Amino acid sequence: MTQITLVQGDITAQHVDVVVNAANSSLLGGGGVDGAIHRAGGPRILAECRALRASHYGGGLKEGQAVATTAGDLPAEHVVHTVGPVYRDESVERGTELLASCYRQSLRLAVELGARSVAFPAISTGVFGWPMESAARIALSTVRAELAAAGSGGGADGGLVEVRFVLFGSEAYGVFEGVWRELAEGGPAAD
Helix, strand or coil: CCEEEEEECCHHHCCCCEEEEECCCCCCCCCHHHHHHHHHHCHHHHHHHHHHHHHCCCCCCCECCEEEEECCCCCCCEEEEEECCCCCHHHHHHHHHHHHHHHHHHHHHHHHCCCCEEEECCCCCCCCCCCHHHHHHHHHHHHHHHHHHHCCCCHHHCCCCEEEEEECCHHHHHHHHHHHHHHHCCCCCCC
8 A cells, every 4th residue: 555644854855766846847947846856956857858848848848747857866766847837816726637637647657667655745835826725635635546546555566655745844744734634534635
């Protein structure tokens, strides 16, 4: 059974097979998680992102999609880059589906890469402005549903063992923890 865990910390310091990057559509780095991953991972990540832009993603990566590169100098094997939606009150329904797609596509790609462990940030909650509680519900319920649908056995058979949410700061951690507890008790699944 795949374990979902929550930790407060720095996603660039996680010893996992796949680190998920809350990327911007250019794939060329930016602020927040994206900038931290590019800085800590070094030039190999940027080189692969440039190659992706030159070949398949000339217009950039679209919201809700995911693509993998090396992890460079990070303590991981791969980085899965995904572009979350910018929060807009008038398009919350569409944005909710795009945010859920980020988690689904990233998780599927991590499994295709043979990952036993994957670390997610709170996608779209930084400069993209998604409210933390809503983002936590979407993230946790989507990952839980995706794991259930995949029948993720994990463990000795070589499957995915851990999905880790790495939250920057005690406030984000507290929100995710509260939502996770509520979901575990059978509360509301998603916004």
